[in-house]
Amino acid sequence: MSSPAQVPTSASLRLRLAALVRAAALATPGVVDLDAGRMGIRMTASEGLRVDGVVCAALPGGRYQASVHLVAAMVALHPLADAVRARVQRDAAIAGMAARLAPVEVAVEDVRAPVEASL
Amino acid sequence: MILLLRGLLRLLGFLTLIALALLGLGVALAALLGDRLGVRLEGSEVSRWLERLEGNGTQTLEAVIGGGMVLLGLALLIGALAPLRKRRAVLEQGEHGTLDARRRALTQLFTALAERTRGVTRAKAKLRLGRRPRHGRLVLRAERARTTESTAVREAVRSEVGALADAFGLKIRVRAPLGRRGRRVQ
Numbered sequence: 001m002s003s004p005a006q007v008p009t010s011a012s013l014r015l016r017l018a019a020l021v022r023a024a025a026l027a028t029p030g031v032v033d034l035d036a037g038r039m040g041i042r043m044t045a046s047e048g049l050r051v052d053g054v055v056c057a058a059l060p061g062g063r064y065q066a067s068v069h070l071v072a073a074m075v076a077l078h079p080l081a082d083a084v085r086a087r088v089q090r091d092a093a094i095a096g097m098a099a100r101l102a103p104v105e106v107a108v109e110d111v112r113a114p115v116e117a118s119l
Numbered sequence: 120m121i122l123l124l125r126g127l128l129r130l131l132g133f134l135t136l137i138a139l140a141l142l143g144l145g146v147a148l149a150a151l152l153g154d155r156l157g158v159r160l161e162g163s164e165v166s167r168w169l170e171r172l173e174g175n176g177t178q179t180l181e182a183v184i185g186g187g188m189v190l191l192g193l194a195l196l197i198g199a200l201a202p203l204r205k206r207r208a209v210l211e212q213g214e215h216g217t218l219d220a221r222r223r224a225l226t227q228l229f230t231a232l233a234e235r236t237r238g239v240t241r242a243k244a245k246l247r248l249g250r251r252p253r254h255g256r257l258v259l260r261a262e263r264a265r266t267t268e269s270t271a272v273r274e275a276v277r278s279e280v281g282a283l284a285d286a287f288g289l290k291i292r293v294r295a296p297l298g299r300r301g302r303r304v305q
Binding site: 067072074076077078081085102103104105106107108109110111 | 207210211214215216217218219220221223224225227228231283286
């Protein structure tokens with residue numbers, strides 16, 4: 001599992017984007033965690049590093065498609081997805097990578113009650 | 120069901136390949152070394168069976184086996200061609216990206232929404248997603264207190280989960296039986 005701070009700047013753009021998406025999603029209120037799945041296949045790996053819960057794939061034209069697999073709190077899903085996308089867009093713009101990121105796909109893998117989430 | 124048929128298809132496909140390989144080997148050996156191995160169709164069990172079939176027309180056993188094979192073939196075709204039931208419900212899909220949710224997550228959401236409805240003591244959601252996107256059926260069992268009306272609880276639950284169910288294109292069915300004694304009202 002990697003955060004943007006743990007991914008070196010020399011890492012591939014795909015991996016850096018995945019780490020950015022992961023950090024942005026986790027910082028969004030209503031997102032409890034990200035989920036790499038039982039087999040741990042929902043992740044992006046490169047150069048010995050891996051970012052769990054985000055699948056980042058290259059698209060034609062030099063852009064990247066990020067799918068974020070999250071565990072949500074008991075909140076409305078539509079606003080949650082919009083908030084995740086907005087946060088990702090904002091962070092990507094700050095990092096100067098917004099032009100390389102295609103619209104983010106949001107997949108709700110699980111729902112956890114707030115009490116359970118805070119444990 | 121379709122998952123089972125797909126599994127059956129894979130198993131039978133594997134076994135058929137082995138059987139075909141062995142049959143091919145047998146035919147090749149019979150063709151090459153038939154005389155030396157003593158393989159002769161005339162007077163054999165197979166020859167007698169074919170003669171009996173030609174002579175008396177269709178036999179019951181053979182008809183049953185043939186019919187069974189036809190049914191098996193149809194089942195395998197369905198297993199190979201029918202789309203699998205979706206495991207994810209799609210909320211939105213467009214130029215802004217996709218939002219989908221796993222069935223289990225949605226079931227938990229619907230259960231929680233139903234349980235917070237006034238008069239409901241316990242709720243259980245069952246979600247069945249269709250083979251096409253934005254098609255499915257949500258069955259909610261919301262146990263109610265004795266002091267409440269079934270119709271009122273059904274309507275309340277329906278209005279509580281309606282918006283989310285509509286967003287996923289789900290048809291809702293709500294049942295509101297009396298809850299067991301001792302369960303608390305929300």
